[in-house]
Amino acid sequence: MDLIGFVQTVASGVLTGGVYAMVGIGLSLIFGVMRIVNFAHGEFMAVGMYIAFALFRSFHLDPYLSLVVVAPAGFLLGAFVERVLLAPIQNAAEHSLILMTVGVGLILSNSLLLIFGAHPETIYTSYSTRTVAIGPVTLSVPLLVSFALTVIVVAGLFLVLTRTDLGRAIRAAAQNRDAAELQGVDTRFVQTAVFGIGIVLSMAAGVLLLPALYVFPTVGGIFTLKAFVVTVLGGMGSIVGAIWGGLLLGIVESVGAGLGATGYRDAFGLIAFLLVLLVRPQGLFGSSHV
Amino acid sequence: MSEAATPVLRSQRVQRRARAALGICAAIAVLAFYPFILPRALNFGVSLVLFAALATAWDLIGGWAGQLSLGHAAFVGLGAYTFTLLQRAQVPMWLALLAAVAACVLLAAVWGFITFRLRGAYFALASIAVAEVLRIVSNNWSSLTGGPEGVSLQDLPPLFGLDLYDRRVEFYLGLALLFVALMSALYVAGSRAGFYLEAIREDQDSAMALGVNPLRVKLVAFCASAALTSLGGCLYGIYLSFFEPQGVYALDLSIQLVLMSIVGGMGTITGPALGALVLLAFQEGFRNLLQQRSxxxxxxxxxxxxxxxxxxxxxxxxRLYRRLWPWPSRSPSAS
Incomplete structure (x- = not known):
């Protein structure tokens, strides 16, 4: 691989990694506040992809515009799952919580299978294969747009977390739920809101990846794993860590595939994940508690 | 009031375990007649004893130690592949079996060592990743594994003069494995190691304060579970006689084992086996309805x-049963 090819590979890795970061931030946020690892995270993302796909097929709605529909739908779906399924067992043993999210994931992915069939689908927009050249490096337009939208969404999330009452309540609950409750924070509401926001991030990431990916009902499982990798690389519960973790995963995958091992693309991140657990379980970038 | 309120004497405990052992032997003995009673449903019989054994093995680490593994298919697959590939290389069968078990125990030891030191969901997270890495490797390393097209186990030499492709032989091998798995669970239920596991599951800090080494105890349980599961994997490979990475490393397979345990009752001796019976009977009965929906x-x-x-x-x-027919307050001499 020559230098230009390398820069090219890293650049497209960064663009994909940005979207991975968004998936990871949702998982990390949920874990930070609720201490629940959402094993259905990628499956929610697949639901987002299919909503955008269905809107595109039926109404020719541009996938990026369908975010307007997907985001509120995601919040409602997440809040519903939290209230009805997770809240009643929030004091149960950890494995019960994991099993519950595994069950939710199975229900989501297999409902998609029943509705849309196992056949991989893709959408074709006018810009699907368009590229722009920056010097000798060419970048795919859909990935660039996705990356830009990711930056906007993440920046918006930071504003919400640092500048609003809800954001302060979320951060307080993440630091110490009991203390937050004693200060008058409605932690019950905060948890529902956080799960909703996390699901919105995941489903939005699905929409952003739709123009660049094939979508099939079990695509979520792969992304659940990717989200785990991102958050473990960055440190569980750390949002800034998830951003770096996402970018790193994107670059590692892209460079690994560029070196010729396309079939092993998904394995690189998983091996990195196991190595990080071995040598630096608090994450490469964060300092979360283990 | 309840039984738990009264202290359980050691003699009573021994008596109870002896009763449980007797019950297991009786159940195995009854099952041994299965091929004669239902000779037409042998496929169901083999998968019943095999999955009952696998679920019981899963429960050693998942139920008793409370470490949720969502990747036990890794051991099924690694066991089946190691056995099959060595068998195709004309390695003696007992050596291939031993190698399959050794490979799985080694995998469990490394994987457990990495994740059991950490608190929280890391073990469960890593479990999916381990099975997935193995699946990807088996899919891509075609020269060794045959890749996505799968690998077949066609000409096994007879074992003690018995044809290994005879479903009846497979059934009795599975039954033997189930017996070993149930006996391991019975051992865990009453032994010091079992109490250690339960103590860790309920409260790791208190267990450590009382001198239990969580890493070591969990590792031992995990390796035992892996060894039993790899034997099940070898038998599964023989039973299928043709398999592919997608089938033996699938998350579905891992989930199925978990589900059998939680339906039957995690951390109980016979619960996972009963769960396997319920779930497989359900699958068999509603096969037409299920199809893609299972x-x-x-x-x-x-x-x-x-x-x-x-x-x-x-x-x-x-609990429902006890509410309807409350325990007669038995004295040790009455039974």
Whole structure:
């Protein structure tokens, strides 16, 4: 691989990694506040992809515009799952919580299978294969747009977390739920809101990846794993860590595939994940508690 | 009031374990007649004893130690592949079996060492990753594994003059494995190691304060579970006689084992085996209805069980049964 090819590979890795970061931030946020690892995270993302796909097929709605529909739908779906399924067992043993999210994931992915069939689908927009050249490096337009939208969404999330009452309540609950409750924070509401926001991030990431990916009902499982990798690389519960973790995963995958091992693309991140657990379980970038 | 309120004497405990051992032997003896009673449903019989054994093995680490593994298919697959590939290389069968077990125990030791040091969901997270890495490698390393087209196990030499492709032989091998798995669970239920596991599951800090080494105890349980599962994997490979990475490393397979345990009751001796019976009978009875929907229904069952019967269906049924027919307050001499 020559230098230009390398820069090219890293650049497209960064663009994909940005979207991975968004998936990871949702998982990390949920874990930070609720201490629940959402094993259905990628499956929610697949639901987002299919909503955008269905809107595109039926109404020719541009996938990026369908975010307007997907985001509120995601919040409602997440809040519903939290209230009805997770809240009643929030004091149960950890494995019960994991099993519950595994069950939710199975229900989501297999409902998609029943509705849309196992056949991989893709959408074709006018810009699907368009590229722009920056010097000798060419970048795919859909990935660039996705990356830009990711930056906007993440920046918006930071504003919400640092500048609003809800954001302060979320951060307080993440630091110490009991203390937050004693200060008058409605932690019950905060948890529902956080799960909703996390699901919105995941489903939005699905929409952003739709123009660049094939979508099939079990695509979520792969992304659940990717989200785990991102958050473990960055440190569980750390949002800034998830951003770096996402970018790193994107670059590692892209460079690994560029070196010729396309079939092993998904394995690189998983091996990195196991190595990080071995040598630096608090994450490469964060300092979360283990 | 309840039994737990009165202290259990050592002699009583021994007596109870002896009764349980007798019950298991009786159940195995009854099952041994299965091929004569239902000779036409042998496929079901083999998968019943095999999955009952696998679920019981899963429960050693998942139920007793409370470490949720969502990747036990890794051992099924690694066991089946190691056995098959060595068998195709004309390695003697006992050596191939031994190698399959050794490979799985080694994998469990490394994987457990990495994740058991950490608190929280890391073990469960890593479990999916381990099975997935193995699946990807088996899929891509075609020169060794045959890749996505799979590998076949066609000409096995007879074992003690018995044809290994005879479903009856496979049934009795599976039954033997189930017996070993149940006996291991019985051992765990009453031994010091079992109490250590339960103590760690309930409160790791207190267990450590009392001198239990969580890493070591969990590792031993995990390696035992892996060894039993790899034997099951070898038998599964023989039973299928043709398999592919997608089938033996699938998350579905891991989930199925978990589900059998939670339906039957995690951390009980016979619960996982009963769960296997319930689930497989259900699958068999509603095969036409299920088809592609089986995983959807699994998901619904998991959600309902976790929400409404966290100690498993057998726990639920037992409590209902005891409410209807309260325990006669037995003195040790009465039984």
């Amino acid at each position: 995983l959807l229904i699994y998901g619904i069952v998991i959600v309902l069980v976790v929400r409404y019967a966290p100690d498993g269906l057998s726990g639920r049924v037992l």
